[in-house]
Amino acid sequence: MTITNASTPPSSAGDPAADLAGTKTGVVASVMNGLPTLLVLAVMGGGWIVMHQINSGDSSTEEMEEPAPATTSSDTLTLPEGKLRVAEIESVTAQAHNIQHVHTVPGRLRYDQTKHVDVKAPMDGILAELVVTPGDQVNAGDLIAVLRSPEIGQARAEILKRQKERDIAEQILQRELTLAKNLQQVSDMLDQGQSVDAIEKAFSNRALGAYRQDILSAYSKMLLADEQLAKLRPLVASGSVSGRTVRDREGERQLAETAFRTARDQASFEIEQSKMKAEANLAEAERQFNLAWQSLETLLGYKEDKDAVNLSNEEALSRLEVRAPFGGSVESRGYANNERVMRGDSLAVLANTESLSVEASIRESDWSVVNLHPGAEVSVMVPALDQCVFPAKVLYFGREVQADTNSVPLVARIENNDGLLRPGMFVRVTVPIGERRQALSIKPESILRHENKPFVFVDLGNGSFQRVDVSTGQTSEDWVEVTKGLSAGQPVVTQGAFLLKSELLLQGEGE
Template sequence: MNPFEHVTGIQCRLWRAWLLPAMMAATLIPFVSATAQSTVAESVVILPKDQWQASGIHIEPVQRNAFTKTLHLTGKISLNQDRVAHIYSMVDGIVDDVSVSLGQTVKMDDLLAVIHSREVGAAKLELYQARLQLELAETQNELQTAIAKNTNELLVALRSNMPIAEIEKKFRDRPMGDYRERALISYAAFLKSAADVSRLEGVSQSGAVSGKTLLAATSGRNADQATFQSRIEQIQYELQTSTLKTSQAVKEAEAKVLVAVTGLRILNVDAKELNEIDPAKQGEALSHYAIRAPFDGTVLTKDVVLREQVRPDVMLLSIADLSTVWVTANVYEEHLPLLNSFKDQTITLRNDALPDRKFTAKVFYTGDIMDEATRTISLRAIADNANHDLKPGMFVNIELPTAQPAESIVIPNSAVQQHEGKSFVFVLKGDDQFLRRNITVGPTSDKTIVVRSGLREGESIVTGGGFILKSQLLAELLGDE
């Protein structure tokens, strides 16, 4: 085998001019082995130190380092699916106004379209009536509460035997309904009966009034007192019942208002519109149903025109927030061991149409299902796109940094030689002896390679000029054969 068989013309003559002296100065020392292959695997090449510089020999110690590699993928820009809105009308109706055009940039809550909806109009009228009923119920409850408070104070005064004249003065202008009359009539009857008994008791001892007459007066007083007490208890019960009814009426009216408001809020009617419902002022505009932008974005599709009949199952517009975009890429099966390390990594994006621009994105999803046809897993990243330079549908070149989970033996690619499918390096032994050492290699990057076996940390290896040692090794071997 000629070591120069792949070199022709001027290159061969130039190489021989500076390689052959170095090769002639180098000596091959084979170890005793059973076959030629083992002889090559265990051979030592001697090259004096004064020839190292001319031969380009460079020596470096073997070290453990973190192995990093940039994985190159092709990706595609797509919409951020978390920031895309397909706009539908939630009610049937006729389009009364369209406020946006295709490609227009809108802000959150901007008006997009107005639908004339009988359903919305009826719901707003129902809310208006419910609010009127609530207002009436609250007024009645306030009045009943005041009546109950005044009447209870009157009953306390009657129990304390306050004079009628004083009672009339204290409670003259305070509303009590018919409770005042009912309480005072029974109270006045009791006071009269009590006065009669007191008068008869004063003259009964002189014999001017019979005992029978006094007894009858006493019985009448007791009956009037019982009637008075019964009337007070009846009034207190009626006050409690009436107050409870008016309070319950307020709660029922509040519930009707709440149901009506909730129904409209479910239809996404703005709260400001609900507070401004007035059939007298708004007229038929009461049936207007406004469709607003859910967030800042750009109108991507527009399928709505004036006076068109719309239904809840027909999409009117679509809006996308293009300030961020997704980057999708397919990760091949061979890279599955690195998949977990991709999460939260920052990747670099480039596009041929923008050669001077570089973009970054952060990986947020590394996929859970492999595509059976392509044998790939979908990776997704999110990129800032404030200037809208990244267009959905655009293809990009992705640079994704990868790293081994732990530090490994990492050497320069230039140190590794190949022969008959075997990878090997030259290990420095002594001052001028180079031992060929077969190695098992792992992942490779543009500049470095991981060595899985065959080398130990601290050994010195040839990282430059190894081709000269390999050529001498093969030349001596062929000469021996």
């Protein structure tokens, strides 16, 4: 028995219309089967669109409600009042200043060579006593050591000899001066025509030397001839005496007068010659005496008091005192008491550090433009004394370039009255380069660097500051020349510039 489904149409195989109807019926069935999935996708897409619109609306609302931030330049900085007060920022106006380029070179402090002396033994001998020790302070002329030396004894004995010779020469000169004075007085009495007895009486106790006999004898003969001639002349008239006898007596009188005048002239000449010779002998004796003292003082190394020196015995003659040539401190000593020393041996080293020398070297490339001359002032900074700066005056600036360093030497004198400086200290010497000139300048502490570019902060007022890139030129100890970036009158930050740099960098990171 065959069962037939009422809902299933009977097979219509071979009918095209029937086949097309069947195909449409299958498509509709497939669409109906996928409809739930399409509905789920549509719902999800609609929800996403709604949420996106909601979010977009909220964001727009927030952007509409938030106020727009103030626009500031990346090189401008404004500090709040609190930070501005704490920073204690100070500014200096950029303006023209006298500026001179300087150059700083390393150097060393040295002893002043004129006040650093190796006190040496002036000759061979025995060191009887060395009275100083290292660290002692001595004054010029103070006793340092005592030596016993035969050479000194000989030098002092030579002084005694020359002193005696000088005394003798002085006595001879005094005698010749006395004779010349007395002879002049005799001549005055002779010119007055006084008698021989009167002259003899006046000069009985006064020196006339051999001139007494020569002059007075000739004078007596002349006077005798005058008397005889005076007696004979009256007798000629009476015929008692012939005229020839009178003429003979007149001739004898003329001869006596000639002899008298010759004796006087000879005496005057001889006394003058003797006086000149005595003066020359005394001058020579004085020179020899002074040379003997100079020889002794050369051996001693100092000047002795000629009035107080003791030359009375052999021990005093051979005593050699070595004294300080100047005031200072004893740096070292070389021998002990009673040691034998030779000429040139170092007894002690004496130094005066009230002034020191500063020695530095200027590079070959700079020395031709260094503006230095004796007496010029340079600055000396001592790192060991908390960067203290001392003035010094140039003593010598070399001309010859040293082959080993390609530099020229610079020597200056620095005062050390307070005793803070010591020889051997390392220092930095600042020397001027070129001539002074007017240039727009700012303080060195105003210049900062970022990425190797120099810049400064210009104070705009009301807590605002602007970074300005600059170009610099010559520098001195107090000022730096600005060749580009600033104009005269702009206030440039000095104190607090580094703080502003830090704030500006933080502001850049925030952006």
